[in-house]
Amino acid sequence: MNSSMIGKIEKARRYAEEPDRAQIRQLNVKFEGEHDTYHVSFDDGEWSCDCHSFSALQLGTCSHIMAMERLLSGLTLAETANAAG
Ligand SMILES: [Zn+2]
Numbered sequence: 668m669n670s671s672m673i674g675k676i677e678k679a680r681r682y683a684e685e686p687d688r689a690q691i692r693q694l695n696v697k698f699e700g701e702h703d704t705y706h707v708s709f710d711d712g713e714w715s716c717d718c719h720s721f722s723a724l725q726l727g728t729c730s731h732i733m734a735m736e737r738l739l740s741g742l743t744l745a746e747t748a749n750a751a752g
Pocket residue numbers: 705716717718719721729730731732
């Protein structure tokens with residue numbers, strides 16, 4: 668391995684210890700639930716899911732989104748530019 672690659676790996680290791688450097692702006696997730704497969708997305712600071720409980724309960728979340736938030740714990744989700752909530 669050449670020295671410039673070694674330098675990049677060292678830098679990546681330092682970066683990975685500072686997770687605030689990376690903010691997730693968009694996600695597109697195929698989520699396999701118990702009964703069906705759902706499309707979970709994160710865009711412009713907002714989550715959405717095409718499952719029934721997300722649209723019916725109007726809570727802005729559902730079990731699939733909550734699971735994604737657990738999976739992503741420690742990572743930063745970018746907030747929308749005009750924060751409306
Ligand atoms: Zn859902």
